[in-house]
Amino acid sequence: MSKxxxxxxxxxxxxxxxxxxxDQTGPITILADETWKLQSGDRSKAxxxxxxxxxxxxxxxxxxxxxxxxxxxxxxxxxxxxxQAAELRGVTICALASACDVKQVAKAAISRNFGERKAxxxxxxxxxxxxxxxxxxxxxxxxxxxxxxxxxx
Numbered sequence: 001m002s003k004x005x006x007x008x009x010x011x012x013x014x015x016x017x018x019x020x021x022x023d024q025t026g027p028i029t030i031l032a033d034e035t036w037k038l039q040s041g042d043r044s045k046a047x048x049x050x051x052x053x054x055x056x057x058x059x060x061x062x063x064x065x066x067x068x069x070x071x072x073x074x075x076x077x078x079x080x081x082x083x084q085a086a087e088l089r090g091v092t093i094c095a096l097a098s099a100c101d102v103k104q105v106a107k108a109a110i111s112r113n114f115g116e117r118k119a120x121x122x123x124x125x126x127x128x129x130x131x132x133x134x135x136x137x138x139x140x141x142x143x144x145x146x147x148x149x150x151x152x153x
Contacts, residue, residue: 003022003064004061004062005149007144010088012082015054018032022065033138035141036054038088063096065102065103103152133146
């Protein structure tokens, strides 16, 4: 029986979600691929708006499982954008956890535990995506969110 999953990737000012029907094997079926920008202005009010949007989406879509990309250490040094992304990631995790189960996955763990290649090699491979996705079209920039689903099921 298939379940609804969300793959989530957070940047400094946006949340990318890929909603999919997931079975234990075979391709996943993409239902939605969206990026939601944080509204401009007061960041705390923007966080509240994003929290509500994410929690409502997860409830309305009857999401069973969320997989979100975990924070990673930057070799180039910590910058303000990293901290802002961490703030938004925290809001995202809390919002989605209010409606369903949330699992955080490190990209490095995908590289170690999924298949024989690094995660970035899969993300760039058009043939891999043709073989592993059905349903609605998905933007290539959303592959990282979808990869979280594939590697976690």
